[in-house]
Amino acid sequence: MSEQKIDGFELKPGFKGMASDTGSDQTMFKGVHWGKAMMWIFLLSDTFVFSCFLISYMKGRGSTIVDWPNTSEVFSLHVGGVPVPLLLIAIMTFVLITSSGTMALAVKYGYEKNRKMCGWLIFATAIGGLTFVGMQVFEWSKLIHEGVRPWGNPFGAAQFGSFFFMITGFHGFHVSIGVIFLFIYTYKVFAGHYESKKRGWFTKMKGDYVEIEILGLYWHFVDLVWVFIFAFFYLW
Amino acid sequence: MSDEYDNNKSYQAQSSEVLDGSAGSINPDIDYVRPAEIPEQDLYHAHSFIEKWVFCQDAKVIGVQYFLTAAFTGIIGLILSWLMRLQLGFPELAGFMTAEHYYQFVTMHGMIMVVYFLTALFLGGFGNYLIPLMVGARDMVFPYVNMLSFWMFFVAVMVLMASFFVPGGPTGAGWTLYPPQTILEGTPGSGTGILLMLISLSLFVIGFTMGGLNYMITILQARTRGMTLMRMPLTVWGIFTATVLAMLAFPALLVSAIMMTLDKVLQTSFFMPTILKAGEVLEYGGGSPILFQHLFWFFGHPEVYIVALPAFGIVSDLISVHARKNIFGYRMMVWAIVGIGGLSFFVWAHHMYVSGMNPWFGFFFATTTLIIAVPTAMKVYNWILTLWRGNIRINTVMLWCLGFIVTFVNGGITGIFLGNVSVDVPLSDTYFVIAHFHMVMGIAPLMVIMGAVYHWFPLVAGKMLNETLGKWHFWITFLGAYSIYFPMHYLGFIGVPRRYFEMYDSPYMTSAVGMNEFISIAAFIVGAAQFILVFNIIKTLKTGKKAEQNPWKANSLEWYTSTVPPEHGNFGDRLPVVHRWPYDFSVPGAKEDFIPQTTAPSEVAHTEVEKT
Numbered sequence: 001m002s003e004q005k006i007d008g009f010e011l012k013p014g015f016k017g018m019a020s021d022t023g024s025d026q027t028m029f030k031g032v033h034w035g036k037a038m039m040w041i042f043l044l045s046d047t048f049v050f051s052c053f054l055i056s057y058m059k060g061r062g063s064t065i066v067d068w069p070n071t072s073e074v075f076s077l078h079v080g081g082v083p084v085p086l087l088l089i090a091i092m093t094f095v096l097i098t099s100s101g102t103m104a105l106a107v108k109y110g111y112e113k114n115r116k117m118c119g120w121l122i123f124a125t126a127i128g129g130l131t132f133v134g135m136q137v138f139e140w141s142k143l144i145h146e147g148v149r150p151w152g153n154p155f156g157a158a159q160f161g162s163f164f165f166m167i168t169g170f171h172g173f174h175v176s177i178g179v180i181f182l183f184i185y186t187y188k189v190f191a192g193h194y195e196s197k198k199r200g201w202f203t204k205m206k207g208d209y210v211e212i213e214i215l216g217l218y219w220h221f222v223d224l225v226w227v228f229i230f231a232f233f234y235l236w
Numbered sequence: 237m238s239d240e241y242d243n244n245k246s247y248q249a250q251s252s253e254v255l256d257g258s259a260g261s262i263n264p265d266i267d268y269v270r271p272a273e274i275p276e277q278d279l280y281h282a283h284s285f286i287e288k289w290v291f292c293q294d295a296k297v298i299g300v301q302y303f304l305t306a307a308f309t310g311i312i313g314l315i316l317s318w319l320m321r322l323q324l325g326f327p328e329l330a331g332f333m334t335a336e337h338y339y340q341f342v343t344m345h346g347m348i349m350v351v352y353f354l355t356a357l358f359l360g361g362f363g364n365y366l367i368p369l370m371v372g373a374r375d376m377v378f379p380y381v382n383m384l385s386f387w388m389f390f391v392a393v394m395v396l397m398a399s400f401f402v403p404g405g406p407t408g409a410g411w412t413l414y415p416p417q418t419i420l421e422g423t424p425g426s427g428t429g430i431l432l433m434l435i436s437l438s439l440f441v442i443g444f445t446m447g448g449l450n451y452m453i454t455i456l457q458a459r460t461r462g463m464t465l466m467r468m469p470l471t472v473w474g475i476f477t478a479t480v481l482a483m484l485a486f487p488a489l490l491v492s493a494i495m496m497t498l499d500k501v502l503q504t505s506f507f508m509p510t511i512l513k514a515g516e517v518l519e520y521g522g523g524s525p526i527l528f529q530h531l532f533w534f535f536g537h538p539e540v541y542i543v544a545l546p547a548f549g550i551v552s553d554l555i556s557v558h559a560r561k562n563i564f565g566y567r568m569m570v571w572a573i574v575g576i577g578g579l580s581f582f583v584w585a586h587h588m589y590v591s592g593m594n595p596w597f598g599f600f601f602a603t604t605t606l607i608i609a610v611p612t613a614m615k616v617y618n619w620i621l622t623l624w625r626g627n628i629r630i631n632t633v634m635l636w637c638l639g640f641i642v643t644f645v646n647g648g649i650t651g652i653f654l655g656n657v658s659v660d661v662p663l664s665d666t667y668f669v670i671a672h673f674h675m676v677m678g679i680a681p682l683m684v685i686m687g688a689v690y691h692w693f694p695l696v697a698g699k700m701l702n703e704t705l706g707k708w709h710f711w712i713t714f715l716g717a718y719s720i721y722f723p724m725h726y727l728g729f730i731g732v733p734r735r736y737f738e739m740y741d742s743p744y745m746t747s748a749v750g751m752n753e754f755i756s757i758a759a760f761i762v763g764a765a766q767f768i769l770v771f772n773i774i775k776t777l778k779t780g781k782k783a784e785q786n787p788w789k790a791n792s793l794e795w796y797t798s799t800v801p802p803e804h805g806n807f808g809d810r811l812p813v814v815h816r817w818p819y820d821f822s823v824p825g826a827k828e829d830f831i832p833q834t835t836a837p838s839e840v841a842h843t844e845v846e847k848t
Binding site for chain 1: 280448454520524
């Protein structure tokens with residue numbers, strides 16, 4: 001590993017470098033913005049939330065007395081009378097992963113102070129997130145229409161609906177929160193709040209383009225969680 | 237060092253470093269501290285009464301708010317325990333109380349004391365007040381989020397208290413809230429009561445997460461110049477590790493609360509097996525009650541250490557200051573705190589030996605449980621070695637610390653009994669368990685809280701609490717607490733089951749009745765004695781002696797603020813620069829018996845200080 005520089009900090013490579021950072025005064029993660037460190041730790045905590053959900057799901061699915069519904073049938077879409085498994089989910093996953101890409105580009109343009117590009121890319125990310133939530137609403141209403149309920153369903157074990165609605169709902173809630181913040185940040189970027197150092201509405205703190213990266217961390221996390229949910233619900 | 241002892245070379249620690257300033261040849265570099273990495277914090281100063289005292293962003297005010305709210309819930313918990321003891325000791329006087337009431341009081345007492353009192357008081361109260369001061373920061377790193385954290389906690393408390401007034405009353409399922417009975421009809425408060433409890437817990441977790449992020453980032457990323465991790469007071473280490481535990485353990489509580497809410501509201505069957513009620517099969521089926529127990533105790537056991545670790549840290553500092561001696565084995569203490577924290581995630585199923593899980597699990601969890609005794613015992617030895625040959629001031633603070641050590645050892649030893657499966661099984665659900673956990677995580681942390689209140693009150697309020705009242709408070713509480721919990725061990729041995737409203741016609745009806753009366757009387761007295769502190773605080777605020785700056789002659793940064801009590805921003809124009817650990821007491825060769833953390837090495841030449 002070569003010597004790296006973050007905002008003027010000489011970082012020594014390898015384990016020795018980590019030990020010297022840990023043993024030093026003032027900061028443990030040299031040059032890392034407070035908000036960014038906070039988001040990483042929040043995401044660690046949130047990882048435990050989703051892990052608890054998914055482990056409960058594994059336990060619940062593994063110990064039901066009634067058979068689990070056949071997911072490739074339940075989740076299939078009928079295109080021209082032919083059931084296509086995983087079609088909707090594939091599109092949803094594609095949209096969400098793409099929005100992660102636009103988010104990463106927004107961070108890049110933000111740091112380059114390219115305000116217009118950054119704003120449009122955050123906006124695109126928000127639209128991607130909104131599309132995802134919209135498709136999730138479509139999927140939920142389709143399943144509800146077919147008789148799937150949190151307390152039971154015609155296809156098999158009652159826990160299928162319980163876990164599905166709870167976990168995808170919790171994930172969808174995360175996406176929705178992210179979308180709200182994406183729209184707020186779109187506004188802030190286009191209005192130039194980060195250039196004029198305008199103080200925030202609630203926190204009264206000055207903003208910076210690093211906030212885009214912090215929101216980006218959250219957004220990538222939500223994507224990553226979706227990959228696990230995708231694997232556990234749709235492929236298992 | 238006291239005068240009787242000759243300060244012999246052979247007693248000195250090996251890591252100590254002689255600062256030899258022979259004939260002005262002090263190397264100027266020994267005072268070097270790395271330049272500031274982080275820019276001055278942008279602080280929002282309050283402009284109105286509401287911003288200053290209600291929706292305040294200053295961590296110190298938030299700390300006091302947390303403290304008072306938690307103390308309020310603690311008093312509610314205390315009153316509930318009085319009502320329980322009234323029923324157990326003098327049932328003829330408690331005619332107004334039904335069995336349902338009793339279960340509700342048991343449940344609410346447990347939940348309030350563990351979560352809303354102890355956790356909030358240590359992390360929210362002491363954490364907010366002390367972390368920025370002790371690491372030399374102007375405030376928490378996200379003051380606005382910190383404020384939200386307190387108000388979220390406040391709402392959680394209000395929701396919890398509201399459950400006393402809804403139809404059916406609060407939940408009476410025991411503080412562990414085990415399904416399926418928690419949400420089934422017949423359990424007190426199975427309607428709105430349990431729902432409010434679950435909502436309140438979820439709000440608490442959300443509020444705590446906001447606070448916890450602040451505590452962690454302030455400690456990791458906002459220390460002052462010269463403040464390395466290994467120069468932090470052990471209080472900060474204890475609170476930090478407890479916060480890490482909480483950030484990783486509360487998710488399990490949140491998830492189990494959400495799942496149980498759905499079981500209750502939407503009739504899902506996450507935790508609900510097929511249930512026959514009066515010959516009828518209920519709607520539920522296929523769920524796993526044991527899953528709830530695993531989730532709950534994955535939160536529940538770290539929770540014990542979320543309460544205990546800040547207490548360990550605080551008591552280390554108090555003992556060191558009031559014995560005028562450096563803490564013995566500082567690094568060992570730090571690693572013990574971190575080690576206990578790590579191990580606490582691998583012991584949860586020792587709460588479930590009788591749940592019917594695989595016996596091999598019990599073997600594994602008994603082993604990990606007993607391993608925790610190793611770092612814990614190290615800490616106890618270190619406290620005692622800190623006292624050894626120290627210049628001990630027997631004041632109120634020290635009395636509480638000594639009380640803590642004794643109580644903690646007592647509760648810890650019964651923990652070794654209960655950690656072994658074969659001993660635990662017959663003792664399960666008896667008063668022995670009650671005695672154990674009240675000693676180890678009730679009375680012991682409470683003693684630390686009391687000691688900490690007497691220690692830091694001069695900083696918070698600028699006035700000294702009355703020592704005489706403090707000593708009365710201590711002796712009544714200490715002797716009284718032993719009168720309550722010591723006999724309970726014997727009740728446990730003869731097999732008296734816990735959580736029973738009355739003993740009906742069992743043999744315990746006759747054999748335990750005298751002891752129960754004695755315990756109840758002691759409980760009334762100890763409870764009443766806590767109001768000595770309330771009286772002491774009110775009296776001191778009105779007429780108390782004004783405290784000088786740093787009345788205990790301590791070294792850590794919170795005593796070196798620009799004003800007492802510290803104002804917003806803590807340290808005036810310039811942040812302090814730290815040169816040493818906070819435990820340089822009675823240093824051989826030094827003019828005074830303490831060297832503040834801010835003293836530069838060149839100022840204390842010819843002394844022998846620990847290399848930190």
